[in-house]
Amino acid sequence: MFSYKFPCGDFQTLTTMTETGITFDPPVYEQRYCAAIQILEDSRWKDHIKKVVEFGCAEMRFFQLMRRIETIENILLVDIDEPxxxxxxxxxNPLVSDYIRHRLGPLNVRILQGSVADSSEELRDTDAVVALELIEHVYDDVLSKIPSNVFGFMQPKLVVFSTPNSDYNVIFTRFNPLLPNGFRHDDHKFEWTREEFKTWCLSIVEKYPNYMFSLLGVGNPPKDIESVGHVSQLAVFVRKDFLEMQLESSLVTTPKLDEESTPYKLIHSVDYPFHKDTRTEKEKIWTEVQIELQRFKRMANFSENEQDPFQDTYKMSIEDLLERLHYVGATKDVLVELLQENNIKVEDEHVVMEDSDYSDEESQWFDPCDLSERLSQEAVLIDQDQEEEECWDLSPET
Structure with missing residues (x-):
């Protein structure tokens, strides 16, 4: 095991118990979603998570959060229930706002009908697996195959499982009896205590020693009854090379498919629009050079011209310009070459800009920030218009 804490800190949640029942603010399912998103966005591995598989995606509510992670390029949504x-x-499918405010990189989304127990070609090269409130819905024969498919065949960098904590059920039964099957949901095949869940996790890392795991939870217990733990318990499995540890064994380069597995069935596939910058590196730098020079002139007009109303020349040091362009990887040699190619005067390590007879609005030195800001504001308004399409069902299973 290893110690893991949510990157953004503990959840600020409220659990309230009254005479008639118990409430969670925000709802427990939202807490689970936020926990999984925080884990996926952990800076230690975020940039390495390009392909994510969500098993038990059901109505695909979690996807609406996951799709906003810009570094993810492929999302596979898998469930056994084809209808x-x-x-x-x-x-x-992308919303109208996705066509206005493009992603920075590609995103392909596929919906697949299949079992979490079956290996399939589509699962190869997966970086992260998420299975929220899934394992308690499967029978023993499927449950026994999950570790071999996920940790043996897929070998992802990161895995997140969540499942109900049956230790918490003593609180629920104070208000209402459990269902006739003895569980919280009529499709549950089991509900584990914290110790049972830990035992299952330990059995996985014993068989697949390239992984470490940590146990967390969401849905706080009421005050003075902390001994029951959280409503929902989570396990985070991380491959050791992403914990700066040596792998116990080499990864299987081309793991074999289980001959008894049923191939997955593609239900739907969609590609999201994204901004593809086709400019060369020099073209990108030149665009930024123009922006920075124009900004410098504007600032000079506000300050120096008050002292010298007849000033018609502006000088900006090469050093200052380079410092402002560090984020695009500009070097002095490239910068000087660009200035020469575009007939910009350089004297004594300074860029010399002559005042022009035309206004800023007509100037070749453009500043696209104003346009970018307007587009962002329009995108926000469109997102608000689409909010009803993206809202979640308020009563998923606890």
């Missing part, structure tokens, strides 16, 4: 997948397949 449910077809019913909700259009919910993964």
């Amino acid at each position: 449910l997948l077809r019913k909700n397949s259009t919910s993964v």
